[in-house]
Amino acid sequence: QKEVEQDPGPLSVPEGAIVSLNCTYSNSAFQYFMWYRQYSRKGPELLMYTYSSGNKEDGRFTAQVDKSSKYISLFIRDSQPSDSATYLCAMSKNSGGSNYKLTFGKGTLLTVNP
Amino acid sequence: DVKVTQSSRYLVKRTGEKVFLECVQDMDHENMFWYRQDPGLGLRLIYFSYDVKMKEKGDIPEGYSVSREKKERFSLILESASTNQTSMYLCASSPQGGRNQPQHFGDGTRLSIL
Numbered sequence: 001q002k003e004v005e006q007d008p009g010p011l012s013v014p015e016g017a018i019v020s021l022n023c024t025y026s027n028s029a030f031q032y033f034m035w036y037r038q039y040s041r042k043g044p045e046l047l048m049y050t051y052s053s054g055n056k057e058d059g060r061f062t063a064q065v066d067k068s069s070k071y072i073s074l075f076i077r078d079s080q081p082s083d084s085a086t087y088l089c090a091m092s093k094n095s096g097g098s099n100y101k102l103t104f105g106k107g108t109l110l111t112v113n114p
Numbered sequence: 115d116v117k118v119t120q121s122s123r124y125l126v127k128r129t130g131e132k133v134f135l136e137c138v139q140d141m142d143h144e145n146m147f148w149y150r151q152d153p154g155l156g157l158r159l160i161y162f163s164y165d166v167k168m169k170e171k172g173d174i175p176e177g178y179s180v181s182r183e184k185k186e187r188f189s190l191i192l193e194s195a196s197t198n199q200t201s202m203y204l205c206a207s208s209p210q211g212g213r214n215q216p217q218h219f220g221d222g223t224r225l226s227i228l
Contacts, residue, residue, distance in 0.1 A: 008154075043118075106156035
């Protein structure tokens with residue numbers, strides 16, 4: 001079993017839809033969870049950063065972590081064509097130090113149609 | 115804003131050449147990372163460095179080396195380029211320790227080895 005699993009999609013939705021993106025993981029040592037957005041031919045850009053279980057909201061974006069189920073989600077409300085990108089989940093066991101490493105999902109390609 | 119700059123967006127080299135990819139960050143971050151990103155495989159960590167002159171192997175270090183002589187600069191070296199090293203290379207940086215210290219990425223170098 002891979003450490004982090006993410007459905008690659010592609011996912012296509014109409015403008016204004018609520019989008020749900022998900023990752024599952026197998027290692028219970030992960031404590032820090034991130035979502036990155038990557039536009040075509042650009043580097044990943046940090047969207048959301050959460051620690052441990054719970055919800056975090058930022059504008060139209062909500063990140064949710066359920067450590068008991070080893071499941072994280074990113075919800076996008078009122079999706080816009082400008083949200084069309086690849087979304088990568090990432091997680092780490094610690095937040096810094098000499099052994100700080102991220103483990104990434106493979107990314108979900110999202111297209112929001114006008 | 116954190117700025118991670120990779121010296122080239124696109125690079126074409128020949129097999130057997132020694133290739134240098136350069137990365138500079140302007141936020142005095144201790145940690146720097148090199149990844150490669152391939153379709154279907156996601157981001158894979160090649161090497162990282164948590165201090166000047168310090169380096170640690172990532173998941174796929176074979177065929178690569180790195181150099182960190184100054185805090186702001188981290189170089190990836192392909193000792194003898196091969197066609198299977200054709201990929202998108204991404205550099206990232208992060209501060210050391212504490213909470214809420216995610217990695218910030220450059221826009222990548224798309225390297226083709228002919």
